[in-house]
Amino acid sequence: MIMLRIKKISAMLGKRVFTDIGDFFGEIEEVILAENKIDSWRIRVSKDMARNLNGARGVIIPHPFVKAIGDVFVVNGANLPVAEKESLSEDETMDLSGQSA
Numbered sequence: 001m002i003m004l005r006i007k008k009i010s011a012m013l014g015k016r017v018f019t020d021i022g023d024f025f026g027e028i029e030e031v032i033l034a035e036n037k038i039d040s041w042r043i044r045v046s047k048d049m050a051r052n053l054n055g056a057r058g059v060i061i062p063h064p065f066v067k068a069i070g071d072v073f074v075v076n077g078a079n080l081p082v083a084e085k086e087s088l089s090e091d092e093t094m095d096l097s098g099q100s101a
Helices: 047-052
Strands: 016-019 024-034 037-045 058-062 066-069 073-075 093-095
Touching: 024 047, 024 058, 037 047
Parallel strands: 016 073, 058 093
Antiparallel strands: 016 024, 024 037, 037 058, 066 073
16 A cells, blocks of 8 residues: 655645546545544535536545545546436535445
């Protein structure tokens, strides 16, 4: 597993998130810690991406889904779900933290 080094977590909030194929995914909204380590990230998804995520306006992705952190975040797009079931309400968040990378 690759360790991604972050100096200040608060500096990550608001960073733009892209998939590994270059699609704009959204912005970092919150970091979720467990045992003093980053467990997952809450991302406010873009309107275009929300259509692919059953209408969810937010997604919680586990930290191992993050491939790179710099001026932007890059996440593994292969692990992201696509629309399958009924739409979620606009304020719901899809939690992917139960999945493995």
